[in-house]
Amino acid sequence: MGTIAMDKKQITLYYSSLNSLGKQVNAYVESSEMEHLTIDIAKTNVTGTQWAELADGLNKNISELIDQDHADFKKIYGEKEVNLDNDGWLKVLDKNPSLLKYPIVIQGKKFIELESASDFKQYMKPDSAGLEKPYRKE
Template sequence: MGVIAMDKKQITLYYSSENSIGKQLNAYVESSGKDHLTIDISKTNVTGTQWAELAEGLGKDVSDLVNTDLPDFMETYGENYVDLDNDGWLKILDKNPRFLKNAIVIKGDKYIELTSASDYKQYIDPDSAGIEKPYK
């Protein structure tokens, strides 16, 4: 059993308000009229256990959650390949939440990585026929 609560009727969004996509996704979720929980990682501490669970739910390593292509990341950690263990990547997300690569939505027991605001409409909002599109 994980530490992140899951509810079939609730959308949970992990995002950073320090980037425009995160702000847009938060606006979509807030205005959706659906039960939701939004977690702005820039303002709310996400534990290492939660990060690990999010990564596992997405079928990724914790390192895959970090956007190493950001100029700020390269300035802080260098432009060369950064080789860290999971604890190192967790510390990066803890100290620099702006380095989160993409927003993450949990709906029921499904974890979905959202790379754009249109992803929210595609994977979370029902289409015009009222049928939800399948998850990736």
């Protein structure tokens, strides 16, 4: 059993308020009429188990959740390729939450990385979420 609650009636957003994309996506989520839970990783400690579950839900490695092209990452680790184990990558996220590559939305069992703020609207509209509208006879 996972540690992240997955409810198809609720959106859960993992984001960093330390980067502009995270702030923008959070604004969309907060202003939506959908039930939601927002988790700002800059203010809330996300456990290693939760990060592993997020990465698994996205079919990615933990290292792929980190923006390794970010200027702050390069300032800390240099220009060379960085090879860390999962614990090392988890420490990067813990100490530098602004390096989260993309905000992550969970709805039901669906995990989505949002590469732009407008992606939230695209994925969360009932028509584009793969849900069919019931046919109404008028």
